[in-house]
Amino acid sequence: MQDYEVIVAGLGAMGSATLYQLARMGISALGLDRFSPPHELGSSHGDSRITRLAIGEGKHLTRFARRSQELWRQMEQDCGQPLLTQCGALMISSDLSRAQVHGASFFATTLEAASHHRVAHTMLDATAIRSRFPQFCVQDQEYGYYEPEAGFVRPEACVRAQLTLAERLGAHVQRSEPLLGFEPDGAGVRVITERRSYRARRLVLATGAWIPELLGASFAPAFRVTRQVLTWFAVAENPDLFTPERCPVYIWQLPEGRRMLYGFPALDGPSGGVKIATEQDERTTTADSVRREVEQRESDEFFRDYVRQNLRYLSAHCLKAKSCLYTQTADFGFIVDTHPSCPEVLIVSACSGHGFKHSAALGEVFSRWGITGRLPESFTVFGLGRF
Template structure:
C-alpha cells in the first residue's frame, strides 16, 4: 500500500487545480481519475467557460474569480499555453419579467458586486449595444452591463496544463483508475480502487457529477445532476464581428417564457463557429445514465427559438454539439466542506453551472486544507449544513 500526504479523487476542474497547487507546494500527492482528463464525460469540456469578476451569483465569490485570473496568468507563464482571453462580457437584461440566471437577482447582484469590488464596468442602453455590437438583436427595453476584464478560459487546456505541471512537481497521477471506496484508517484515510489501495492523511473528493454516487444515498437530496446542451453554429456574414476583439462573451436574460441564453465569440476563427447555449434544470439525470448524443432536431429547435430571434449573421447549420453535466445545489452555490463522518475527507462540488471561473483559486484553498486541515472562515457559505 502506497502512502501519501493527500489523495485527490477526480481530476477535472477542481481536482487538477488542487493537485497542481499541492505538488507545487511540495506535498506528496496522488491524483486518481476514472477517465483520462481532460475528457468529455463530466462538466469541464466544450472549448470555453465564461469568466467574469462581478459575480451575479454572489458578490462574495468575486475574490475567487479575481484570484483565479491572476493564477491563470501565472500558469500561462509557466506553461507557455494560452488559457484566459479577456474579451469582455455583456450581460443583457430588462426591467420586465425575464429569464432567471442561477437565481432571481443575477443582474442586480452583478452590479452590486461590481460596485462593491470596484470592478471596471459600463452600463449600456439598447441603442449603444446595437451600435457597438450589431450582432445582438436587442429589444428597446433591454440594457446591458459590460465588463471589459471578463472573458473566457479554455477548460480542457487548464486541466491538461495543471495536471502536467503537477507531475513535473512530483505528483503521481493515475488515470483510468476509479475510486471505489474510502474508509478511515487511524488518523488518515484509505482509498480503494479497482487496481489497489492507498493511504493518505487527507482525501479531497472532487468527482463532479459522480459525487452523489460516491457519497451514497444520504447525500442524494443535496445534488441535482442535469444534462445541458452546447451548440456551435456557423457564421454566415461579417465574421469580424465575432472575433474575440469585437465580440464579448454574453449572458442574456430573455423575456418571460424563454430561458437564458449565453455564448462566446469565435475562439478559433469563424470556421469553428459560435458556441451558444441555454440551461435547463427541470429534468435530472445521472452521470452514468445521461444521453450524451445531441440530436439534430434538438439543435434545430434551439436555433429557431433562441438563436434566430436574437443573433444576426449565424446560420442554422450546426457545426457540432455536445452534452455536458451540471451538478446543482438548491441555492446554486458550491459545497466545500468536510465529510460529516470523516474529518479527513473534504467534499468539493463547485458547479451549479458557474464554478469553472473559480477553480484555480479554489485549488489554492484546497491545497491549504490538504496541508493543514483547515478552511478559511469565509468558506462557511459553502457548508453542507445549509441543506
C-alpha cells in the same frame, strides 16, 4: 499500500487545480481519475467557459474569480499555452426579464458586486449595445452591463496544464483508476480504488457529477445532476463581428419568461462557428445514465426558439454539439465541506453551472485544507448543513 500526504480523487477543473497547488508546495500527492482528463464525460469540456469578476451568483465569489485569472496568467507562462482571453462580457437584461440565471437576482447582484469590488464596467442602453455590438438584436427596453476584464477560459487546456505542471513538480497521477470508496484509517484515510488501496493523511473528493453515488443515499438530496447541451453555429455573414476583438462573451436574461441565453465569440477563427447555449434544470439524470449524443432536432429547435431572433449573421447550420453535466444545488451554490463521518475527507462540488471561473483559486484553498485540515471561516457559506 502506498502512502501520500494528500490524495485528490477526480481531476477535472477542481481536482487538477488542487493537485497542481499541492505539487507547487512540495506536498506528496496523488491524483486519481476514472478516465484520462481532460475528457468529454464530465463538466469541464466544450472549448470555453465564461469568466467574469462581478459575480451575479454572489459577491463573495469575486475574489476567487480574480485570483483564478492571476493564476491562469502565471500558468500560461509556465505551460506556453493560451488559457484566458479577456474579450469582455456583456450581460443583457430588462425590467421585463423573467429568465432565471442561477437564481432570481443575477443582474442586480452583478451590479452590486461590481460596485462592492470596484470592478470596471460600463452600463449600456439598447442604442449603445446596437451601435457597439450590432450582432445582438436587443429590444428597446433592454440594457446591458459590460465588463472589459471578463472573457473566457479554455477548460480542457486548463485541466491539461494543471496536470502537466503538477506531474512536472512531482505529483503522481493515476488515470483510468476509479476510486471505489474510502474509510477512516487511524489519523488518516484509506482510499480504495479498482486496482489497490492507498493511505493518505487527507482526501479531496472532487468527482464532479459522480459525487452523489460515491457519497451515498443520505447525501443525494443535496445534488441534482442535469444534462446541458452546447451548440456551435456557423457564421453566415460579417465574420469580423464574431472575433474576440469584436465580440464579448454574453449572458442574456431574455424577456417573456423564457430561459437565459449565453455565448462566446469564435475562439479560433470564424470557421469553427460560435458556441451558444441555454440551460435546463427541469430534468435530472446521472453521470452514468445520461444520454451523451445530441440529436439534430435539439440543435434545430434551439436555433429556431432562441438564436434566430436574438443574434444576427448566424446560420442555422450546427457545426457541432455536445452534452455536458451540471451538478447543481438547490441554491445554485457550491458544496465544500468535510465529510460528517470522516473529517479527513473534503467534499468538493463547485459547479451549479458557474464554478469553472473560480477553480484555479479554489484549488489553492483545497490544497491548504489538504495540508492543515482547516478551511477559511468564510467557507461556512458552502457548508453541507444548509441542505
